[in-house]
Amino acid sequence: MTERNQSLDVLRGMAILLVLLGHCAWFTTSIVAGLGSFASNHGEMGVQLFFIVSGYTMMLTYGARDDLAAARSFYIRRIFRIVPLFWLAILFYLLVTKGEGLIKLWAPDGISARDILLTLFFLHWSSVTAFNSVVPGGWSIAVEMQFYLLFPLIIYILRRRNGPIFFYVSVALISVVGQFAAQRYLIPQMAASLPANQAYLANAFFYCWLPRQLICFGLGILLYQCIEQKNPPALGILLLIGACLCWSWEDSRGAQIFVLFVISFAILALNVAVSFMALLGRHSYAIYLTHFACAAAIIRLISVDLIPMFVLVTGASLGVSYYVIEPLFERHFNRLGHALAARALRPKAVASAA
Numbered sequence: 001m002t003e004r005n006q007s008l009d010v011l012r013g014m015a016i017l018l019v020l021l022g023h024c025a026w027f028t029t030s031i032v033a034g035l036g037s038f039a040s041n042h043g044e045m046g047v048q049l050f051f052i053v054s055g056y057t058m059m060l061t062y063g064a065r066d067d068l069a070a071a072r073s074f075y076i077r078r079i080f081r082i083v084p085l086f087w088l089a090i091l092f093y094l095l096v097t098k099g100e101g102l103i104k105l106w107a108p109d110g111i112s113a114r115d116i117l118l119t120l121f122f123l124h125w126s127s128v129t130a131f132n133s134v135v136p137g138g139w140s141i142a143v144e145m146q147f148y149l150l151f152p153l154i155i156y157i158l159r160r161r162n163g164p165i166f167f168y169v170s171v172a173l174i175s176v177v178g179q180f181a182a183q184r185y186l187i188p189q190m191a192a193s194l195p196a197n198q199a200y201l202a203n204a205f206f207y208c209w210l211p212r213q214l215i216c217f218g219l220g221i222l223l224y225q226c227i228e229q230k231n232p233p234a235l236g237i238l239l240l241i242g243a244c245l246c247w248s249w250e251d252s253r254g255a256q257i258f259v260l261f262v263i264s265f266a267i268l269a270l271n272v273a274v275s276f277m278a279l280l281g282r283h284s285y286a287i288y289l290t291h292f293a294c295a296a297a298i299i300r301l302i303s304v305d306l307i308p309m310f311v312l313v314t315g316a317s318l319g320v321s322y323y324v325i326e327p328l329f330e331r332h333f334n335r336l337g338h339a340l341a342a343r344a345l346r347p348k349a350v351a352s353a354a
Contacts, residue, residue, distance in 0.1 A: 006273040009281030011053050016284040018046030020291055020314055027299045030306035047140045048216045049260050055220020058151050071152040073341040078148050080337025089135045089289040107133035108198055128205045136292040139208040146210045147217050168236035171218035172243040178211025179247055215243055219261045227268045286321035
């Protein structure tokens with residue numbers, strides 16, 4: 001296994017702190033003027049930062065080959081990294097909530113067997129009743145898995161002549177058209193088809209739509225070309241900045257995503273290392289899956305302001321990951337995934353040597 005990139009872990013740490021702050025604001029309020037509003041409006045940008053980091057990381061770890069063995073190795077590593085903990089989270093939340101869902105907002109009529117099956121196979125992105133109900137925050141895992149399915153194709157395109165131009169044009173076009181179609185047509189149509197008291201789900205569902213999040217992965221790949229390859233694609237930068245600005249016609253989200261890109265570039269270019277942030281980054285996946293349960297448990301025990309709530313949830317979810325999930329589950333699955341992925345690449349290497 002390669003040495004971890006501390007700057008990437010710092011970015012993951014920043015991302016998970018934003019997510020925790022935003023979600024803690026669901027459970028409590030703050031006496032600090034403007035903090036609750038900031039947390040509610042900007043905390044979810046932590047997920048977009050995760051997507052940017054994911055695009056960068058996939059480019060960094062995929063390897064030089066773009067054949068079937070490389071794709072197989074890639075998928076083995078991703079499956080053992082993502083799937084076991086997510087399935088454990090499904091089981092945990094179903095048992096704890098008795099199948100009713102932790103956040104009733106996403107499951108107003110309760111969780112069905114269909115919702116569970118879709119989530120089990122990472123297809124919950126396809127259903128307005130499943131996309132975020134079985135595992136709170138699970139929508140982002142579905143988006144990640146869709147990106148993973150596309151990634152070997154993306155690698156193939158990027159390594160062809162004029163491939164980067166085609167890729168960045170495609171990402172910009174899909175992002176702008178997806179945003180426009182969602183706001184003007186898809187959200188109103190879905191909202192009209194839902195019961196009046198559930199119409200809010202339409203906006204959330206299409207916010208969690210891959211075409212509206214794809215630009216974040218594109219920015220991550222752009223970062224990789226700027227930082228690792230030291231070959232900034234001028235056209236790619238212009239296209240993705242333009243797409244972000246087009247987003248900002250509807251809301252400020254595109255501008256915020258661009259700010260995340262600039263911050264990420266600075267941290268990676270300066271090779272920033274902050275030990276506590278890197279620790280949070282290393283445990284960010286398990287923290288993401290467990291922090292809702294920690295927040296719900298804490299709020300049942302005590303009533304506190306947003307700041308102490310944020311500190312308690314951060315400490316509790318980090319503790320669960322550090323002392324339970326990482327040593328008992330995550331470490332073993334990751335090692336097994338890397339061992340099987342290395343074996344998947346070996347036959348090609350042996351044949352070439354022969």
